Amino acid sequence: MERPDTPDVKQEIDWIHRAQRGEREPFGFLVERHQRRVFSIVYRLVRRRDDVEDIAQEIFIKAFLAIGGYHFESSFATWLARVAVNHCYDYLRRQRSSRVHYFSEMGEESRRRLERRAEQQTSGVLNPEEQVALRDYTDRLLERAPADDRVILVLKEVEELSVQEIAEILNLNVSTVKVRLHRARKRMLLDIQKSERGK
Amino acid sequence: MRCEDVIAMLDEIREDSPSETLRQHLAACSTCARAWNDWRTLRSGFRALAEDAPPPASFGFASRVVRRLDDAVDSSRAAAQVIERVARRFVLATLLLAMSLVLALALPSSGPVRGPGRDEPYLTQTEVNSRAGDSLLGDEFSDSTAANPVYGGNQK
Numbered sequence: 008m009e010r011p012d013t014p015d016v017k018q019e020i021d022w023i024h025r026a027q028r029g030e031r032e033p034f035g036f037l038v039e040r041h042q043r044r045v046f047s048i049v050y051r052l053v054r055r056r057d058d059v060e061d062i063a064q065e066i067f068i069k070a071f072l073a074i075g076g077y078h079f080e081s082s083f084a085t086w087l088a089r090v091a092v093n094h095c096y097d098y099l100r101r102q103r104s105s106r107v108h109y110f111s112e113m114g115e116e117s118r119r120r121l122e123r124r125a126e127q128q129t130s131g132v133l134n135p136e137e138q139v140a141l142r143d144y145t146d147r148l149l150e151r152a153p154a155d156d157r158v159i160l161v162l163k164e165v166e167e168l169s170v171q172e173i174a175e176i177l178n179l180n181v182s183t184v185k186v187r188l189h190r191a192r193k194r195m196l197l198d199i200q201k202s203e204r205g206k
Numbered sequence: 207m208r209c210e211d212v213i214a215m216l217d218e219i220r221e222d223s224p225s226e227t228l229r230q231h232l233a234a235c236s237t238c239a240r241a242w243n244d245w246r247t248l249r250s251g252f253r254a255l256a257e258d259a260p261p262p263a264s265f266g267f268a269s270r271v272v273r274r275l276d277d278a279v280d281s282s283r284a285a286a287q288v289i290e291r292v293a294r295r296f297v298l299a300t301l302l303l304a305m306s307l308v309l310a311l312a313l314p315s316s317g318p319v320r321g322p323g324r325d326e327p328y329l330t331q332t333e334v335n336s337r338a339g340d341s342l343l344g345d346e347f348s349d350s351t352a353a354n355p356v357y358g359g360n361q362k
Contacts, residue, residue: 029279031272038268050260059261067271068278138254145251164252192245193213199244 023083026074034074038067041084045091051161052095054146062098066091081175088176092158099154148195156191163188207231212238216245 019040022033042063049062070090077086149157162173174184207227212235215228224232224242232239 031275034275035268035272038271042263042267046263047260051255056261060264060267063263064267064271064274068274071275072278072282138257141247141251142254142258145248145255148248148251149255160252161255164249165255167256189214192216192248195248196213196216196241196244200240 019083020079023074023077023079026071027077034067034071037083041087042067044084045087048088048091048166049095051165052092052158053098054150062094063091066094069094085172085175089178092162092176096154096158099157148199151198152191152195155187156194159184159187160191160195209235209238213241216241 019037022036025033026037045063045066046059049059049066050056053059053062066087070087073090077083149160152160159173159177162168162176163170168176170181170184170188173179174181177184179187207230212228212231228242232242
């Protein structure tokens with residue numbers, strides 16, 4: 008596949024126009040340029056390393072079929088991120104029924120240990136094993152969360168996107184994103200506390 | 207400071223050490239202290255997740271996507287054709303139904319299709335009563351003239 012030397016915005020617009028006319032090759036260039044971000048979104052949201060590539064492929068195919076509906080109102084990266092997030096959102100909702108709830112498996116002592124580790128992490132003394140334990144703990148909490156909460160929290164806290172960027176991707180107002188973020192955080196904290204009381 | 211304010215503040219707090227006002231509240235309120243600790247744990251966890259790099263695309267990923275586009279376009283086109291066919295049949299059936307309804311309403315109530323109708327299909331109650339009265343009187347009168355020998359044959 009021929010690869011341009013200096014791909015810039017103008018070049019990208021040309022690829023998009025050609026892809027909109029049904030040309031496959033320029034779409035391949037777009038895939039190459041944006042695959043890293045799509046892989047990142049998919050991995051952060053789905054958290055299944057083995058499934059990431061298949062899901063990313065489905066997202067790019069969906070994007071090709073829908074590219075005629077892209078009218079340059081937002082950047083192509085944002086538009087593509089929207090396609091990716093929507094696809095992952097559907098995937099999460101499909102998977103939700105078959106998902107295992109891990110939190111009940113975590114004892115109070117291990118939770119306290121993780122909290123102490125989290126505190127240590129702020130002073131930079133967390134070793135790799137502890138880092139993995141803390142990551143898994145948060146991962147499990149996210150897995151328990153409703154798909155809406157998970158998507159918005161991951162985009163904000165893990166992908167570290169701005170509220171404005173999230174609003175563009177999710178096609179929402181900035182104020183709506185703020186409210187949803189607040190509710191998602193609150194629900195997650197309540198969920199932790201409920202789980203503790205349930206023990 | 208109220209407990210709701212603490213939860214609201216968590217959205218904005220980026221640093222790990224609480225402000226003096228918050229510290230005072232956390233010292234007095236165990237629920238908020240708990241929420242604060244949980245939130246710190248979560249934030250550290252989110253950071254740990256962010257540091258976990260996604261898997262890289264395998265070699266030739268873009269080319270594989272491009273190769274799959276033909277199949278995807280074909281199946282999408284086939285699906286669109288099926289939908290179009292179903293939609294066309296639906297529209298045709300709706301048109302036929304509408305035409306039948308229009309015909310049913312537009313056809314006169316009598317005629318070769320519907321058979322002979324009454325001359326005056328719509329009568330007022332008064333007309334109905336008066337006709338009924340006429341008929342009864344007429345029948346009675348005609349019967350009596352035909353059958354009664356006194357008024358019938360004797361007068362002639």
